[in-house]
Amino acid sequence: VDTSTPAPPVVMALLALERASEDIHYASFETTTEDRGDHSFSGVFFAITCDASVAPVAACEVNALSVRGGLGAMKVYYRVCDMSRDNEVCAADTTERYGSYRADDGRIRRLLDASSWTLAYDADVGASDFRTLVRLDFAKPIEFSPGEKLELYVHSAEESDQGLVYDDAPDLCGRPKDDGILQIWPGYAHLSSVPFGTSAPWYEENSYSITSLRRDRRFVGKVQYGVRWKLWEPMKETHASFPVRYREVVQTILLGMKDRNCLLSALDYDVVMYIFNKHIGWDWFGNQLDPPALPPLETSSGSAVVDAALRALTEHHASGSKGDAVKDTYMEQIEIVTNVTATLISQSADLRRRLDHAPPPIRMQALLHITKNIYEHCRKENVNALKFARDTPTVQSITDRVCALIAHRQNWQSLEEPEDGADDAETEAAQRLLDEEHKKAVTNFLNSVAIPSLRRFFLMNREHHDSDDEIDDFDDVEDDDDIPYDSDLDADDFNSDYDDEVDEDFDDEVDEDC
Numbered sequence: 001v002d003t004s005t006p007a008p009p010v011v012m013a014l015l016a017l018e019r020a021s022e023d024i025h026y027a028s029f030e031t032t033t034e035d036r037g038d039h040s041f042s043g044v045f046f047a048i049t050c051d052a053s054v055a056p057v058a059a060c061e062v063n064a065l066s067v068r069g070g071l072g073a074m075k076v077y078y079r080v081c082d083m084s085r086d087n088e089v090c091a092a093d094t095t096e097r098y099g100s101y102r103a104d105d106g107r108i109r110r111l112l113d114a115s116s117w118t119l120a121y122d123a124d125v126g127a128s129d130f131r132t133l134v135r136l137d138f139a140k141p142i143e144f145s146p147g148e149k150l151e152l153y154v155h156s157a158e159e160s161d162q163g164l165v166y167d168d169a170p171d172l173c174g175r176p177k178d179d180g181i182l183q184i185w186p187g188y189a190h191l192s193s194v195p196f197g198t199s200a201p202w203y204e205e206n207s208y209s210i211t212s213l214r215r216d217r218r219f220v221g222k223v224q225y226g227v228r229w230k231l232w233e234p235m236k237e238t239h240a241s242f243p244v245r246y247r248e249v250v251q252t253i254l255l256g257m258k259d260r261n262c263l264l265s266a267l268d269y270d271v272v273m274y275i276f277n278k279h280i281g282w283d284w285f286g287n288q289l290d291p292p293a294l295p296p297l298e299t300s301s302g303s304a305v306v307d308a309a310l311r312a313l314t315e316h317h318a319s320g321s322k323g324d325a326v327k328d329t330y331m332e333q334i335e336i337v338t339n340v341t342a343t344l345i346s347q348s349a350d351l352r353r354r355l356d357h358a359p360p361p362i363r364m365q366a367l368l369h370i371t372k373n374i375y376e377h378c379r380k381e382n383v384n385a386l387k388f389a390r391d392t393p394t395v396q397s398i399t400d401r402v403c404a405l406i407a408h409r410q411n412w413q414s415l416e417e418p419e420d421g422a423d424d425a426e427t428e429a430a431q432r433l434l435d436e437e438h439k440k441a442v443t444n445f446l447n448s449v450a451i452p453s454l455r456r457f458f459l460m461n462r463e464h465h466d467s468d469d470e471i472d473d474f475d476d477v478e479d480d481d482d483i484p485y486d487s488d489l490d491a492d493d494f495n496s497d498y499d500d501e502v503d504e505d506f507d508d509e510v511d512e513d514c
Helices: 083-087 106-111 236-240 244-258 269-278 304-319 325-346 349-357 360-380 385-389 392-409 428-448 454-459 500-513
Strands: 026-032 039-041 043-050 057-067 071-082 118-127 134-144 148-156 164-168 182-190 213-219 222-229
Touching (some): 043 213, 148 164, 236 244, 325 360
Antiparallel strands (some): 043 148, 057 222, 071 118, 071 148
């Protein structure tokens, strides 16, 4: 008789959900931004987000940044913000005047509020050769989740204009650099060797203005990060966030477990839940997620005047785009672009008002550049038009840039509320007159830049131009004082990469005043 102590029963320990299996539920990535060597100075503010609509992301962890420039004593600050406040279009940011902001500007004050930032890196990396990327490893990863925005501020104490290299952000729509999971958004350059300093080196510190920032600049370098994938669990919201095929597999196995004639019925429920939770990767059966539910595109911007201008543009496109399948496809694209434009404008009261009050030539040129920029995105990227049109940062970027440009062209005049019954498009006669003014404005614009048609203008892209002129982007109303003064980079690196020959006429008034 065996009198030894019997072995205890085997019990499978169900580990806590937060203890994710590293091989399946965590992945490391590195994303590299475009590096044209356009600009350098002391620092750059930018934001990072992660998109849970393309993958079941639970959280992202940024471990390090790689940067280049003169460097020296480097600091990296961060803060994690709830993005819910970014879901509404704010008033247009038109307070910047040639590189200077009012001291009472709320957005800028919040950006330079040192007390709201946490130090993630502080070390002297020594002098750099300006071209080699140097990795800045954080003491601990910075974690943020979908629905949150990680704001980063990288600063060099180098007392010159070559402390840190960053890039210009010529994209009117302010779209992020996107690797499919992580989005790196444009931000601000910082022109002070003092962290959170409010004055550029060539200005004295004062209480009424902030001169140390340049907006529409991009981080240059690499972001090293990890992703923690969601763990599947039998909850409706979590289950719905997984790919279609994954959900079908789960449902099939659960049905089999309830069928006594199926071998799957012999499985223990907790064991099956454990397997799905811990040992089956979210993308094992495909990575197609349900597209987000979005409202359809608008056909009206909410402004009769802007709608009339968009109709004039469409008619110009159509006048030279009939007779073959290629041109018919082009007009289908233009219709989508026009509706995306109307949808974007319908979400911004400030943008509508500025376009309403602008003279027809300025209004048409602004709409030309909005629609052309949207068309380029739709051609070159796999853009979901519905998602693009409802993207609040995109609406905000267009609002800020176009409103600032129109305000500048109108000598920063404040807008007066229109009188009741003063709508230019109210009567049929006024509508016809307005249509003629818009058509004339388009024709004059095309003649001024020697381009035969809007189709030709739209098909011109940033890579195909021969101009050697250094023309600022059409919406850049300040001097590029953050371009390095003394650098061995080629002069071509500092040329605008946006249809220089097309934008020159639109820029003349801006450049003369800078």
